[in-house]
Amino acid sequence: MNKTFSYQQSIFFDEYIDSKSSPRKGYNRSIDFFHSLSPSERAYYTNLCESSISSMGVTFQLDANELQDRSWPLDLIPRIIASSKWQLIQKGLVQRVKALNYFINDVYNDQVFLEKNPVLKELILESSNFLPECMGIKPKNKVWSNICGTDLIRDDKGKFFVLEDNLRVPSGVAYMLENRNIMKRVIPNLFNSYAVNPIDDYPSQLYKCLSDASFSTNKNKKIVVLTPGVFNSAYFEHSYLAQQMGVELVEASDLYVSKNKNVLMKTINGPKKVDVIYRRIDDVFIDPKVWRKDSKLGIPGIYNAWKNKKIAIVNAPGSGVADDKAVYAFVPKMIKFYLREEPIISQVKTYVCAFKKDLNYVVNNIEKLVLKPVNESGGYGILIGPQSSKSELKKYKSKILDNPRNFVAQPLIKLSTSPTLINRKILPRHLDLRPFILSGKNSFVTKGGLTRVAMKRGSTIVNSSQGGGSKDTWITN
Numbered sequence: 001m002n003k004t005f006s007y008q009q010s011i012f013f014d015e016y017i018d019s020k021s022s023p024r025k026g027y028n029r030s031i032d033f034f035h036s037l038s039p040s041e042r043a044y045y046t047n048l049c050e051s052s053i054s055s056m057g058v059t060f061q062l063d064a065n066e067l068q069d070r071s072w073p074l075d076l077i078p079r080i081i082a083s084s085k086w087q088l089i090q091k092g093l094v095q096r097v098k099a100l101n102y103f104i105n106d107v108y109n110d111q112v113f114l115e116k117n118p119v120l121k122e123l124i125l126e127s128s129n130f131l132p133e134c135m136g137i138k139p140k141n142k143v144w145s146n147i148c149g150t151d152l153i154r155d156d157k158g159k160f161f162v163l164e165d166n167l168r169v170p171s172g173v174a175y176m177l178e179n180r181n182i183m184k185r186v187i188p189n190l191f192n193s194y195a196v197n198p199i200d201d202y203p204s205q206l207y208k209c210l211s212d213a214s215f216s217t218n219k220n221k222k223i224v225v226l227t228p229g230v231f232n233s234a235y236f237e238h239s240y241l242a243q244q245m246g247v248e249l250v251e252a253s254d255l256y257v258s259k260n261k262n263v264l265m266k267t268i269n270g271p272k273k274v275d276v277i278y279r280r281i282d283d284v285f286i287d288p289k290v291w292r293k294d295s296k297l298g299i300p301g302i303y304n305a306w307k308n309k310k311i312a313i314v315n316a317p318g319s320g321v322a323d324d325k326a327v328y329a330f331v332p333k334m335i336k337f338y339l340r341e342e343p344i345i346s347q348v349k350t351y352v353c354a355f356k357k358d359l360n361y362v363v364n365n366i367e368k369l370v371l372k373p374v375n376e377s378g379g380y381g382i383l384i385g386p387q388s389s390k391s392e393l394k395k396y397k398s399k400i401l402d403n404p405r406n407f408v409a410q411p412l413i414k415l416s417t418s419p420t421l422i423n424r425k426i427l428p429r430h431l432d433l434r435p436f437i438l439s440g441k442n443s444f445v446t447k448g449g450l451t452r453v454a455m456k457r458g459s460t461i462v463n464s465s466q467g468g469g470s471k472d473t474w475i476t477n
Contacts (some may be wrong), residue, residue: 013158013416014428015079026080026476031419033190034077039424046421049076049186058178058236073469074179075420076187079431079451083197086475089152089160089435090445092344095335097148097437100165100322102338104144107321108134113337123326123354123405128375129168131283133290134318137307140213143439144316147209147278149173152345152433152449154416161413162347163432164328168320169280173436174237176450177202177244179472195477197447202436203244205444206278210245212440213312214275221275223247224265226255228281228297238280247278257301263311276312277302283317325374325408326352349411353404362400362409366393369409371400384460386412415460418471420453430454432462433473448473 016027023031037045058072106113107124114121124130149170151163180199184191211221227238229251242249254266255274264271284291287303305311321327329350332343351358351369362369366385373381383396400407417428435449451471452462462468 011156012414012428012430013154013156015154015158015416015418015431017419026082029193030078030080030190033187034419034421034426042421042424042426045076045186046424049074049182052182052185053178056178056182058175058182072175072178073455074182075429075453075455075469075471076183077419077421077426077471078183078190079418079433079448079471079473080194081448081473081475083475083477086197086447089345093150093435093437093445094443095339095341095344096150096162096165096331097145097439098443099331099334099338100148100167101143101145101439103327103334104167104319104322105138105142106338108137108144108318113334116337117330117333119355120327120330123324123352124321126405127321127324129283129318129320129324131291131318131321133303134316137316137318139316140215140312141439141441143213145319145322146213146314146316146439147206148437148439149434149449150437152435153348153413156414156416158416160345162331162345163413164325165323165331166434167323168315169282170434170436171234171237172434172450172452173202173446174240175470176434176436176446176448176473178240179450179470183472194474197475197477199447202446203241205438206241207245207247209438209440209444210276210278210312210314213314215309215312216275218275222265222273223276223278224250224255224274226250226252226277226279226281228285232280234280241278252297252299255299255302257299257305261301261305261308261310263299263302263305274311276314278314283320286313286317323375325350325372326354326405329408348413351409353400353407353409358409359400359404362407363397366397366400366409368411370412371396371407371409373406374408375406382461384412415454418453420455420469420471422455427457429457430460430462431471447475 018024053072103113145167147170149166152160153163154160210223214221224247225238225242227249239249256264258264263274265274281297285295285297287298288295289300290303306313329352335341335343351362353359353362369385371383415430418431419426420429431451431453433449433451436446438444451473453469453471454460454462455469
């Protein structure tokens with residue numbers, strides 16, 4: 001094995017190389033291809049990849065204040081997962097999202113599960129993600145989170161775990177699709193040497209899912225994608241998905257609610273009735289008459305249109321009630337309660353600081369744990385105990401004690417690694433995986449997902465907003 005494949009095998013599970021430095025089954029062709037490239041050839045392929053990304057306009061922004069679009073970071077060494085292993089993961093994801101949707105519907109209707117778990121009930125009713133205005137509402141098929149992005153990791157034994165669920169406005173699927181297009185363009189011979197499951201049916205599956213969400217009896221539903229605008233960090237994805245589905249990309253100013261509570265879109269040929277809104281804005285910005293009064297991103301009156309089943313909003317307002325990292329700890333219980341099944345995919349042990357017993361454990365073992373605010377995303381607010389100074393731990397402990405309900409903690413999982421091209425060298429980097437699950441009349445799971453890579457040595461923060469990159473994920477037969 002070439003020296004450029006040097007891995008800390010005793011600590012991390014590497015997805016390409018086993019503990020004896022031998023290639024794992026199914027990885028030989030990819031290893032041979034990249035292993036055989038000289039540094040200049042690696043540079044050539046990296047440049048070809050970057051120019052393809054640029055020519056295809058695949059960009060992102062770190063935040064709304066950044067006016068300059070950045071090229072999407074893609075690493076050319078693919079992540080490879082056997083189809084036989086993926087089939088079980090697919091079943092587990094469908095199971096999990098089904099239980100979560102039952103839970104959200106229960107929260108806003110009968111609250112049976114909450115009555116059986118009083119501490120959770122208190123957490124939920126105090127959560128900023130709980131929207132009392134949604135009480136009594138039942139979306140079509142009782143599905144609140146039609147589009148979910150679930151983050152998976154592998155531990156030091158190669159076992160998959162669910163790290164978190166993204167049930168409000170999950171992003172990244174457009175980058176998953178474009179990663180595949182770029183890989184087929186840049187390294188076609190390697191790609192064609194594997195029987196890679198296709199992923200290009202996602203836009204049609206998404207369209208079907210959105211259509212399923214509508215109460216309208218129209219055969220052809222009028223669907224739009226609602227974006228906050230060009231300065232949103234995920235604007236590329238909003239426009240990309242609208243184009244791929246063949247639907248309109250709109251902003252709030254393009255829509256209004258009529259007297260009879262229909263949602264209409266302004267067009268040069270007059271107003272057109274809209275049946276489904278795929279919203280890419282946060283819940284509280286959707287209707288300034290009901291939630292954020294200062295919101296310029298929402299449509300006044302749309303809440304009543306949704307409540308009266310004149311419009312489907314996907315994901316439904318209020319879905320974020322299950323997006324809370326404290327709620328995550330209860331998902332195995334939900335699966336058993338609603339489905340009468342055992343969880344197929346394991347999840348990471350989570351200490352909910354709202355529980356006194358958990359709080360005591362966390363403050364006494366803070367240096368061993370990963371600390372997370374319950375409502376943050378994008379890797380913000382996380383403190384990794386084993387990598388933090390005493391003063392950082394002391395400050396964080398003070399935050400937790402001031403507001404225990406706002407924090408959870410988990411043991412530090414030794415994330416799996418994969419070979420990654422870094423400055424012409426092939427080096428191990430940590431990674432996770434975000435598959436996308438669609439729920440309508442039926443369920444659909446992407447064949448793979450967006451693999452995110454921590455490009456910095458030793459880092460486990462994979463988010464693009466924190467300097468992470470991505471890989472194409474190959475589910476192979």
